[in-house]
Amino acid sequence: MIPFSPPRIDKHIIEEVKDTLLSGWITTGPKTKQFEKLITGYCGHRKTLCVSSATAGLELILRWFGVGPGDEVIVPAYTYCATANVVIHSGAKPVMVDVGDDFTISPSAIQKAVTHRTKVIIPVDIGGYPADYDQIFKIVNIKEIKEKFCPANNVQKELGRILVLSDAAHSLGASYKGNKTGTLSDITIFSFHAVKNLTTSEGGAICLNLSDNFDCDKIYNELAVKSLHGQTKDAYSKLKGGNWRYDVKEAGYKSNMTDLQAAIGLVEIKRYENDMLQKRKHIFYKYYNALKNKEWVILPPAENHFRESSFHVFLLRIKHITESQRDEIIQKVYDDGASLNVHFIPLPMLSFYKKNNYDIKDFPKSYELYSNEISLPIYYDLTDENIDFIINSLIKNTENILKG
């Protein structure tokens, strides 16, 4: 069976993890700090804090920005549940909007959804393709929209507008007008979950790129404290002689990254641009070229004159099929020996969100994209033979189903 997204575990990763195990320090420490510096250097934003997951990172930022009951956060209906669940955790309301043909949040739908309660917009770079950040920033900076913004604390006052918080769980290394994700919004969150482009088994990063009137070193320290119970010192700095006394400034969270996780990330980030991303692009274009002349294919967005994907998954769509025919194709390819997937079931189709009065009928584009979408795998160890096998099985089964 060809799996959907196994991690790349090789001798370099095993050696670095072993080195950490033998170092006597396995939780947050020097490797996490080094990994943070490499992420900052690679993407070019101002400061990085590594955390235990992207979900934890999104949630920490909502708390830091002071989002709570009575506030609204605009999210796309077409995303993974983490994007909206964190808004629920904060006590605010996720205001869902539809997406465009490229799977990313629709700027015109955002503009219509803004109210005086809106505090944050969370665009999602689905499949690795960046949202339209210029359009999103144009909207948050429109005079009437800025006037609607009601700051409730000093951070919100200092920003003076809606915060743009990217869910870049899929898009490390993607770019928009030559700038890498991390630099495309106020704050960007990456995921290093096991199936992501760069993994630390579980993990995430908060990338600060706020304007110069914000002291990102100070915010980094605040977030680090928030991610560790509100405690003023982490275990590593407490170790240093005579440095044991600490205080707790707030009832913080427990979402720090460990050095064991960072050890995997250190190996991955060093070979990310020239090895991992190139391999992903190669796989993406093998699918692309094999399928582009099929009249039943809708190809995924990948590159245009100003956006380039990080090639996280291949979001194929098939014309003229129903949801159940799509499911049947996935099953038939699985029976042949390869796992495919769907990214994602739109949130308004999931029980929790249905119960909370979100209705997929209000998000026709999300439904249209979802109903005929099939995600093809992209990962480092996928061989050319595997790719050919997937393509042949997909074409055979799709054409059989289309013939009826």
Ligand SMILES: Cc1ncc(COP(=O)(O)O)c(C=O)c1O
């Ligand atoms: C779009 C999106 N956002 C957020 C997340 C959450 O990432 P993590 O598992 O690191 O919390 C995921 C994970 O699959 C995702 O796909």
